[in-house]
Amino acid sequence: MRIASALLVAALLSGSLYAYAPRQLTLEQKVAASTIVIIGTVESDNLASNTDNSSRRIATIAVEIWLKGKGPGKVKLAHVMDMAEFEPYCCVVGGRYLLFLLDEGDGTYKTAAGMGGAEPISNTAH
Secondary structure: OHHHHHHHHHHHHHHHOOOOOOOOOOHHHHHHHOOEEEEEEEEEEEEOOOOOOOOEEEEEEEEEEEEEOOOOOEEEEEEEOOOOOOOOOOOOOOEEEEEEEEEOOOOOEEEOOHHHHEEEEEEOOO
16 A cells, blocks of 8 residues: 555656646747747857846857748847746857747847757857
8 A cells, every 4th residue: 555655646746847847849840930940150148238137148140051041141049048948058159059040020039949949969168
C-alpha cells in the first residue's frame, strides 16, 4: 500500500512540474507564425533606451541567409532578459542563430515562438 501511495504522489507531482513549461511549437508552426526566418550572427546586444525602466534589449543581427521573407542586411531583435520562459536563448555577441521573427512595426522584431524562436547554431562567445 505504501508503494502504491508513493507512486501516486510521485505521478501527481511530476505532472505539476510541467504546468508552467512554455509550449513548444513545431518547425512548421514556427515558420507559419513568423514574418521572417533568418540565419544570422549577433553583432551587438545593448540595453534599449527604455522609458518604463524595463530590461528591454536590442540585438543587432547580421543576416546571412533569408529563409522566409526579405529585408536588409541587418535586423534589430528586441528581447527582455527578465522573462526567461518567454524570451529566446539569445543573443550572445558572435553567436549564430536560426531566428523565427515577427515584425513589431517599429523597426524591430521579436521572436515568434518565445524561447523556441532563437535556435543557436554556434556560439563562439561561450
